[in-house]
Every structure is written in structure tokens, then in C-alpha cells.
Amino acid sequence: MSNLPAHKIKLGLTTATIWNNNGSYSVDITRSYKNGDGDWNNTSGFFHSDLLNVAKCAERAEIWISRQLTARP
Structure with a gap:
């Protein structure tokens, strides 16, 4: 995979990061949160309230990749 993502889609605290590996795409979906010290982190675990944004990010990632x-020529 490249060091830089091909594209990012963000809805609220949910982000889909699209990677291009020689024309084969992969997607990471994460949720941002603040820890007890106030620092931002990411997790691949989601709450029930996150699932609609996860689904929308996945759909938009699929459309972008398509x-x-x-x-392509």
C-alpha cells in the first residue's frame, strides 16, 4: 500500500480511508474518540449510534472506488 491514502470520506467521527495498492483498493473504517487525557485516538469498534455513518461511509467508498x-482506459 501507498504511504498516503487515495481518498478519505468523513461523516461525523467515522472515517473511511481508501488505499490504492497498484489498482486494487482496500478500505479501513474507523471512529475517532478522545481518551481520558483529551488526546484523539481511532478505533475500529463502533457503537450502535455509529452504524448508520459506518454504512454510509462504506457506500460512499464503494461509489468512489467504482x-x-x-x-481507467
């Missing part, structure tokens, strides 16, 4: 694949 557009990249259909734009």
Missing part, C-alpha cells in the same frame, strides 16, 4: 475503476 468511479476510479470505470475511469
